[in-house]
Amino acid sequence: MEEFDPIDPLEKEPILGQTIIKGKRKNKNKKYNGLYEWVETIVAGVVCAVLVFTFVIRMVGVEGVSMQPTLYENDRIFLSNLVPLYKNGDVVVVTKHHIDDRPLVKRIIATEGQTIDIDFEAGKVYLDGVELDEPYIKEATHTKEGTEFPLTVPEGYVFCMGDNRNESMDSRDPRVGLIDTRYILGKAIFRVYPFTSFGFIK
Structure with missing residues (x-):
């Protein structure tokens, strides 16, 4: 029979800590992605407006x-x-x-x-x-x-x-x-x- 060592609650902290850090990175990336999409939309709108007012x-x-x-x-x-x-x-x-x-x-x-x-x-x-x-x-x-x-x-x-x-x-x-x-x-x-x-x- 194989033996398993009991999980030490103290050993969970680094894992939990890493999970929290990863979560923050993901949230940070989401913020940057949202900002990029927002800027991209504004730039595209400005370009379209310029083209319309120039040629149409x-x-x-x-x-x-x-x-x-x-x-x-x-x-x-x-x-x-x-x-x-x-x-x-x-x-x-x-x-x-x-x-x-x-x-x-x-x-x-x-x-x-x-x-x-x-x-x-x-x-x-x-x-x-x-x-x-x-x-x-x-x-x-x-x-x-x-x-x-x-x-x-x-x-x-x-x-x-x-x-x-x-x-x-x-x-x-x-x-x-x-x-x-x-x-x-x-x-x-x-x-x-x-x-x-x-x-x-x-």
Whole structure:
């Protein structure tokens, strides 16, 4: 018969001590792992936000009165450049074809292949011979600016005007003219400031 020595309670202390130490190490590792995952999540979120705001959505500020009553000076708007095709009525921000190096915020009135004509005396705008219903404008279009009408928009261009027709420098002005779609920074989709006007842009 084999004999077993009785377990001395004093001999348990080193074993118990090691177990406690190991437990502390495990807890310490868990804390480091949790902190690492937390930092990793924040970094990934920041990177995603930067990519979205660089390549998908941008925020710009509105300057001047040319887009009243739709947009006012100091409004802050979100732009999306994931627009497959710009269309009539879109509010866009243009980065070129301007005089003082500031982006232009305007509304697309005509796209390629369409013919625009303006009766400045009556203040009416016609697209392909049909008078436009423009509930977004501040007042009728009476300012000529110098461009000759009727005008057919060539491929790759759009004709833009501000909603405040008689206080807007836009495609009616030969210094601006037709807008090459490659110079459109994006479509204005959402107003984030002022908070009282927070919402989608019509």
